[in-house]
Structure formats: structure tokens, C-alpha cells
Amino acid sequence: MLRLAAMFALLLPQVAGATSCDTVRFEGSSFTMCEVGTGEDLRLFHAGPSGPLGSFSAVNTALAAEGKTLGFAMNAGMYHPDRAPVGLFIEQGTEQSAIVTAEGPGNFGLLPNGVFCIGDRFRVVESRAFAANPPACRFATQSGPMLVLGGQLHPRLIPDSDSTYIRNGVGVSADGARAVFVISNDQVNFHRFARFFRDALGLPDALYFDGKISRLYAPALRRNDFGFAMGPMVGTVINRN
Template identity: 85%
Template sequence: MLRLAALFAVLLPQVAAANTCDTVRFENTSFTTCEVSAGEDLRLFHSGPSGPLGSFSAVNDLLAAEGKTLGFAMNAGMYHPDRAPVGLFIDQGRTESDIVTAEGPGNFGLLPNGVFCIGKRFSVVESRTFAARPPACTFATQSGPMLVMDGALHPRLIPDSDSTYIRNGVGVSADGRRAVFAISNDRVNFHRFARFFRDVLGLRDALYFDGKISRLYAPAIRRNDLGFAMGPMVGTVVKKD
């Protein structure tokens, strides 16, 4: 399936943003990364007054009431046909969708999967560990599979797999003070994507968000990927000029 985001990317005027986005090459594959520090206003988004938001522009419309806008954003987890989150979703401390710990079909069910938690710091936690000892999360989204766990790659990732897509995910630093969001600009398999987080970004825990529909909004680098309506999204919130 072609990545519509790549076909319909919109170039935006370059603007300043609190987070830093950059493009990195690894093994002949291009990746764009956006780094966020603890203390920045990083949020998850899913629904507004009329239901699922579905797009970066809808999030910006919602934030306009606060006099704010997105600094950067990307899709942040898998979703059902009605765009409801698959697995855990916590929005401003409220659990909107419960955690799923059973093995199942598809990438989400390729255990171990995990949860990205936004609290005073950031964490990526294996789902069953999260369920047994839930940390305090203002926002959280579950996805899968895990890419990197305490420095080890997910055991079922295949080095020479020919299953390649545009993919995106998040990794966190050991001290929880940094979260780095990455999207491949070229088709990549899981194994290379996981090694990018571990070997290039130096992150010991990383979680896969999705593929095929992966998209990035980053006005600081004049990028706005368009495509199908999304489910959960993650992004920084900054003051609107």
C-alpha cells in the first residue's frame, strides 16, 4: 500500500518550535527525528467535542481556543475502524480505553508490546509490567510491538525481513528526561528501525507506533504529511504567534 502521506506532503513556512527535528541517515535509510524534553507541553490527542479528531489540522483547531498550536505531532498508536484506540489510552489522567495484555494478531499483538507514558518524565513500559504496577501517567498510549527493551531488541524481529513500510515510533532516555520520536522517510523493516533507536539514538527502550499510515507534522522543517484520518496522535503544544 502506498504511503499517501508521502504523496500529499505539504511544505509549510518555516517557524520556530520548542522541540528539535532533524533528519538522520542510517544504513541507506533516511529518518526524521523530533526530540522533546521533560517539562515541555507534550500531549496525546484523540477526541474533541464532535468525536475523533483524525487530523493535525483538527488538533490545531482545538488548540486555537487556548491561543496555542502544535509544535510538532505524529500518529501515536493503532486504532479500530471507528478510530477508537487499540489498547490503553489515557487522556489528561482519565482512562479512555483499557490496557490489553493478551497476545493477538497483527503487530499490536506481537508480544511484548508496550505503553508510552507521559508524566513528570517519559517512559516506555512493557504492557504486562505496566498493568501490574501502573506508573502515574497524565497521558498514555499502548502500541506494539516493543522495539527495544532495556537495550535488547524484540526477540521476534528478523534482520533480513522483506516486510518494509514507512514506520514511526518513540524511544526514551534512561533517565526519562528525553523522548525521541522517529519516522522513517524510506521503507524499513522492524529490525533496522529498532536498531536505529538503540544504536544511533542511544535509547534503551523504544516502542513502535504504526506503519503504512505513519505521518509527521513539523512546521519547523516545513513538513505536514496528509492522508487517511488517524486515531491517537502525540505532539507538543506551543504558544501561537
């Protein structure tokens, strides 16, 4: 079920030009997806002059100076207690945090993990392959595990796992022209979440962003999820008027 805070989204105004988002069902579970094309202004956000932004409203406040606002947004990668990104983070072409290629604890270290890259096209690249031959990225965030890689599910995902959470992530089309951001509205395990990208959306590569704290800002759906302060975020930028 949707987290309680999302109920307050009914108070949000519609925003012209906001990214198209839809809610669909797959194997009895509800998912909301927002699709972005390469022609849209998609950015990653983390910090401002005073430190980590932490919320969708803080991003919108920062964008207001440009006469811009978010078309949609979601959290986009794991972070340390001080909200610093875990692993690679590139913002406006500048590396803010280095890539991590070693296996480690938790979901992030469940290799293979990967990098979502925003450049001339969208890419989800396995982390060690990225480190060996990094593409040009205006923005990039590392997370893990990979959900789908080359059309294959991560080998350690368990079909009947009872570890279920609200989860979010991103998948990209084979030609890199589309990125589809997904949040589950019901608690699901990794296997079902990964199969949604591969089997329902037909996307060959997909990366997990996070669970438990997963949140979505989608004015087109009158939705704004609240919660603890976030680390990296991703979203489209549109004109305010």
C-alpha cells in the same frame, strides 16, 4: 522516499518555538527524528466534542481556543475502524480505553508490546509490567510491538525481513528526560527501525506506533504529511505567537 503529500509542506510557515527535528541517515535509510524534553508541553490527542479529531489540522483548530498550536506531531498508536484506540489510552489523567495484555494478531499483539507514558518523566513500559504496577501518567498510549526493551531488541524481529514500510515510533532515554519520536522516510523492516533507536540514538527502550499510515507534522522542517484520518496523535503544544 517521502510520501507525495509531504511535498505540500513547503507551503507551511515556520513556527517559532517548534520542537527541534532533524533528518539523518542510518545504514542507507533516511529517518526524521523530533526530540522532546520533560520541560515541554507534550500531549496525546484523540477526540473532541464531535468525535475523533483525525488530523493535525483538527488538533490545531482545537488548540487555537487556548492561543496554542502544535510544535510537532505524529500518529501515536493503532486504532479500530471507528478510530477508537487499540489498548490503553489515557488523556489528561483519565483512562479512555483499557489496557490489553493478551497476545493477539497483528503487530499490536506481537508480545512484548508496551505503553508510552507521559508523567513526571517519559517512560516506555512493557504492557504486562505496566498493568501490574502502573505509573502515574497524564497521558498514555499502548501500541506494539516493543522495538527495544532494556537495550535488547524484540526477540521476534528478523534482520533480513522483506516486510518494509514507512514506520514510526518513540524511544526514551534511560533517565526519562528525553523522548525521541522517529519516522522513517524510506521503507524499512522492523529490525532496522529498532536498531536505529538502539544503535544510532542509544535509547534503551522504544515502542512501535504504526506503519503504512505513519505521518509527521514538523513546521520546523516545513513538513505536513496528509492521508487518511488518524486515531491517537502525540505532539508538543506551544504558543501561537
